[in-house]
Amino acid sequence: MTATKTLAPIPFPPLLPVGLVCTVLRPVLDRIVRRIAARHPEIFARVAPYERSDFVIVPQELPFALHLRPDPEAPLLRAVPRNRLPPHEARIEGRFLLLLSLVDGESDGDAAFFSRDLTISGNTEAVVSLRNALDDMDGSVAQEAADLFGPPGRAILAALRRRSGRQ
C-alpha cells in the first residue's frame, strides 16, 4: 500500500540554516493548523484527551521536524530543528512522502506500521487517537492545506503526489 521505500530524498536547499527554515515556515504552518481547526472541530473532539499533548512528527529526509499540539483553543503546528525537539508525548517517524500520504487519506496507517515504514514511540494511544481523528475527514488535511495557498499550493501537492507514485 505504500510505495515510498525506493524514492530519492526530497531535494532541499542545503545552504539554508535549519533555524531560518523553521522561522520561514512558521506563518505557513500556523495558517494551516488554524484553518483545519476552524473547519473541522470534530477532528479535535476525537483527540480531546490529548489536546494538551505534544506530538513530534519526524520526516526522515528533512532537517526539521513538526511539533503539533491539537488544542482546539490554541492549535499549534510549527517546525523545529531535529536536534532540538521539544519534550513530547509521542513521536511519529517515517519518510516524508509516506507521512504526507497518511494525512492525505490515501495510506493505511496500520499497513504502514506493519511494514515498519512508520515507527512510533511514546504514548501509543495518543498516536492512535490522532490517526483516528485525522481519518475522520472527507478529502484530506493535505488537500485543505494546499488549497489554502491557491494554485501554487495545489501544484506543489500534485507534484508531491506524483513523487509518491499517485496520479
Next chain:
Amino acid sequence: MTGAEDFSAAGELVCPAGTPAALRTAVEAGADTVYCGLRNATNARNFPGLNFTPEELQASVAFAHARGAKVLLAVNTYPPAGQLALWHEAAAIGMRAGVDAFIVADMGVARHIAETWPRARLHLSVQAAASSPEAIRYYCTHFGVRRVVLPRILTIPEIRAIRREIPCEIETFVFGNHGLMVEGRCSLTNWLTGQSTNLDGVCSPAAEVTFERADDGTMRSCLSGFTIDRFAAGETAGYPTICKGRYAAPHRPEGYYAFEEPVSLNLGRLLPELMAAGVHAFKIEGRQRSKSYVRQVVGAFRRAVDSIRSGHDPDLADLVALTEGQKETQGAFQTKKWR
C-alpha cells in the same frame, strides 16, 4: 426500523466504519450495509478517537439511507452488573437515529431491546459465540434474532449444514483481522491490562502498548510491559495482540507463534462457494482501520460480488492484492486441519 422486510439478497456486503468519514467512504465504495458503534464501552471496538457520537450516528444513518444503504449499530459487549443503563441508552440512541438493526451478544441486552421495541431487528454478534444450530436457535426463539454472525471457526460444509437447521440469515467474516480465540469468551487482554474485551470493548488497548527498539535494530512489542513479540531488524512487525504473540514452551525454547501467526483473513477466493452455501451477508472486519483501507477493501469486494451475481468469475487477483506483502489465511473455512 425496517422490521419485517427481507434484509438482503445473498452476498450483501457489510462494511466497517470507525468514523462518519469512513461510513461515507464505505457507502460510496459500494457497501450495502455499514456497521458502527458509539464512543463508549457498548461495542467491541471501543478504541481511542474512534466511533460515533449520537449526533454523528443520526447524520450518518440519514446519509446512508439517502443512498440506499443500511446501518447496523453494534451494541455487542456484555454490561457488567450495575451498569446496564449505558447499554439501554445505546439502544435508545440507535432507535432515535433509525438504525436498521442492532448487533447484540448479551442475553439481557437482547431481551431489553426485543421487549422495548418489538419491531427492532436483532443480529446476533460473533461475540455471542453461537456455533451450533441449537445455540443459534436459542437466540432466534427467545429474542427474535434474524441473523447470526458466525464465529470464524467453521468450514464451508459446516456452514452449509447449519444453514439448513436454523430459521435466520447467516453472516460470515470474509476479510480482516483474524481472531483466534472464540470471540466473547476471551479475557486475555483483561488478564494483562485490567480492561476487558467483553465488558469494556477493548483488545490490546493502545494505552498499554509500547514498542521498544534495541540498538541492533531489533524491536520488542509489549503489552503492559510484557513482551508479546520480538522482531529482527527489518522483519515485518505486528501489533502486540496476545493471541498473535510469540512465546516459548518447555519443548519450544526458541519461541513460536503458540496460537497463530499475525495474519489477515482473506476469503476472497471462497466467495462463490460461500454464496452457494447460503451465506446471506459478507462481513469485512476493520472499524479501527483507515478510510483508505475501507475504500480499497469494500471496492474490491463490491466488484467481486457483482461479478459473481452476474455469472462471471470474480477478479481474484484484485482481492488477493489487498493483503499483498502480508501473510493471509483462509483460516478454518477451508480445512479442518486449521484446528
Next chain:
Amino acid sequence: MELTLGPLAYHWPADIRRDFYARIADEAPVGTVYLGEVICSKRAPFHEPDLPATIERLERGGKRVVLSSLAEVMLKREREATAGLMAAEDHEVEVNNAAGLMDRGRRPHRIGPFLNAYNEATIAWMAGQGATHVCLPAELPGHSAAVAARAARALGVGVEVQVFGRAPLAVSARCYHARAHGRHKDNCQFVCEDDPDGMPLLTLDGKPLLRVNGIQTQSESYVELVEALPELAAAGVSHARLLPQAVDMVAVARVFADHLGGMCDATEARARLAGICAGVSFSNGFFHGVAGYRHIARLGTAH
C-alpha cells in the same frame, strides 16, 4: 458459604482421575463436585466409563454431584454429547454453552462460567428460563459480582465464584497443545495428557505468562480469593469454587474450609496455600478490577 470443586479442566489419565475423586469423596470438605468434560469432546471417551462409579463414590461421601457440559459446541459429537447430558433427570446439570440451554429448555439447570452471566438482566432472564444457580465469569470485578449476587439471591438463584485455581482466559476452535507439537486437533494423539497442570507459555524474555490446556488458554498464576471471601459472602455469593489443579486439592479445600470456619485467618490461609502450591504464584486482580495477573494485598481496594 459452601465450597465446591469445579470440573477438572485437564486430561488426567483415568487411574489418576479415579484416585483423585476417591480421595475427594472421602476427605475434601466440599459440598458439591462438578464432573464432566468441559474443554475437549475428544477426551470424554477416556473417562465416561468411570463416571457412574465416580458419581456413586462421591455421593457416598456426602457430596452433591453436578454434571457440567462442554464450553464449545460445534461438531456433531459435541452437539450429541450436550443434548444427551441435558436429558439427564437424575442429576443436576451445569450448562456452559447456549446449545445446552436450547436442549434443556425450562427444566432446572445451573449456569456455568462460560455462559457470560455478567449482569442482573441476563441472570434474571436465565432464572426465568429455569436456572437455579449461576457461576459468574472469572473476570467479573468484585463490585459487579456483588451487584449480580444480590440480584440473583433476590430471585432465589444460587451464586458461585471461582476462588482458587488458574483463571480460564480463552477457548478456541483450535487445539494449541496439538499445535505446539506440530499436529492438529484431529491427530492430536492426546498430547495434552503430558501436562496435568497445563503447558507453560513464557514470554520471549522468559517470564511465565499463560498455560495451554488443549483448546483452552489459562493463566500461569492461580487465582486466590481467600481475603475476599467475607465480602463475597456478605454480597450473597453462596458457593466458592475451587478448580482442580495438580496439587493436593484436599489440602487446598481444608485451607478454605478452615478459613470459612474461622479457624485460621487470611494471612495464615495464604501461607498454607503457598506451601501446598510450591512454585506457584497467586493473583486476585480480576476481583479488584485491575489486571488479572496482579495480586492486591489489602481488602477493600476494589471500591
